[in-house]
Amino acid sequence: MATTVSSVSKQINPEVSEVIAVAMSGGVDSSTVAAMLHAEGHEVIGLTLQLWDQNRLAGKPGVPDAPKAGRCCSLDDVYDARRVAETIGIPYYVVNQQDRFEHDVVQPFVNDYLNGRTPIPCSLCNNHLKFDQLLLTARQIGADRIATGHYARNEYDPARGRWILKRPADRAKDQTWFLFGLTQDQLAHTLFPLGHLTKPEVREVARESKLHLTDKPDSQEICFIPGGNYKQFIANYLDEQGREMPDSSGELVSTSGETLGRHEGIHNFTVGQRKGLGLTAPNPFYVLNIDATSRRVTVGPESELTSPILHVHRLNWIAIPGLNQPRRAQVKIRHVHDPAPxxxxxxxxxxxxxxxxxxxxxxxxxxxPGHSAVFYDGDEVLGGGWIL
Structure with missing residues (x-):
């Protein structure tokens, strides 16, 4: 049976008409959500968070003259979101959150790299800004709930008295790893209408809705890093702030402590990195550990890159109130990682x-270190935290 706008949205949200604020990023997913909910008869309001000035750092080394296609939250995306809102016939607003984004996402991103960690800015943005600010703005304009284009599912379990976050039907698009920090209040007031759909089905709904961006590619780059070069971004950002790049140069060492060479700064490395080490050997070296205190970067063969144990802090629990005793779970340590028992x-x-x-x-x-580890029980997200 063909996927239709009305049939899909009724399967997801068969309730009476509500006022729903849709987080519109200018991509096909969130645009389709707005079209679906509007077709269902809800009063839909489009909201876009303006997070980063795409012309910032212009003229500095490595910064392209024009924003590259494939970056989220660009001015082109705002234009696309506004055009979709006009096509659907809904009100649309841009909410400036640049200062908070810089404080909650950009600055921690830079500081983490300078301290030998590898941060995940999209998780920081979701956990500390997007859902919090979207709900606040939605309530201010009289909306009952917000809806986003994330591929995830949520439902209330009366037996546990908790809202549960679940993996979506389209496992290839699963975004629950980025959403582990959502609170019970945020889950209770958020809709994920795409959770039961695959990406091809979403594009078909967009086509039926006559949205101009039906075939628009998904964004791939981090929104505030022009050209995708995070090392150059850190240098440019510190220069703009009047801060000098801290001297974190040091030794490249083997697991036995033998000095193999020197490096120019720990921010240039991440665990698992193979290229750019400046070492010549019969077999490739990989970054195994980064010690910010000693400024040593330990390298070794790929066989030494695996470990059975990790520790997590800054926890958030979703399906359970907390962990009081040992329990089995599946754990995902990066976006493309299959949850492992x-x-x-x-x-x-x-x-x-x-x-x-x-x-x-x-x-x-x-x-x-710096990535998130998310705990699953089958499709359910138990919770998660940040890797030490």
Whole structure:
């Protein structure tokens, strides 16, 4: 049976008419969500968060003259979102959140790299800005809930008295790894209308809705990093802020402590990196560990890149209120990582904060400090945290 706008949206949200604010990024997914909910009879309001000035850092080394296609949150995306809103016939507003985005996402991104960690800005943005600010704005304009184009599902479980976040029907588009930080209040007031659809079905709904961006490619680059060169971005950003690049140069060492060479700064590396090490050897070296205190970068063969254990802090629990005893789960440590079976054990950090020790059944490759680890029980997201 052909996918239609009305039949799909009724399967997802068969409730009475509501006022719903749709987070419109200018992509096909969020645009289709707006069209679906409007066709269902809801009062839809389009909102776009203006997060970063795409002309910022212009003229600095490595910054392209014009924004590259494929970057999210560009001025072209705002134009596309506005045009979709006009096509559907809904009100549309742009909400300026540039200052908060810089404080909550850009600055932690830069500081993490300078301290030898590899951050995930999209998770930071979702957890600390997007859903929080969208809900606040939606309530200010009288909306009952918000809706986004994320590929995820959520539902209320009366037996547990909790809102549950679940993986979507289209596993290739699963975005739950980026959403582990959502609170119960945020989940209770958020709709994920695409959770039961595949990407081809979404594009078909967009086509039926006569949206001009039906075939628009998905965004790939980090929105605030022109050209995708994060090392150059850090240098340019610090220069703009009047800050000097800290001297974090040091030694490249083997696991036995042998000095193999020198490097120009720990921010140039991430665990699992193979290229750009400046070492010549019969077999390739990989970055195994980055020590910000000693400024040492440990390298070794790929066989030493795996580990069975990691520790996680700054936890957020969704399907359960917390972890009081060991339990089995599947753990995902990067966006393209298949959740791997593991044992979760509650621990306490030196500061008294809750932590989780994760022991995988099989050692995992390139466990990266600064990334998030998300815990699953089948389709359900138990919770997650940040890798130490």
């Amino acid at each position: 593991a044992l979760l054990e509650p621990t306490v950090g030196p500061d008294g904060s809750d932590r989780v020790k994760i022991t995988f059944d099989e050692p995992q490759r390139a466990i990266t």
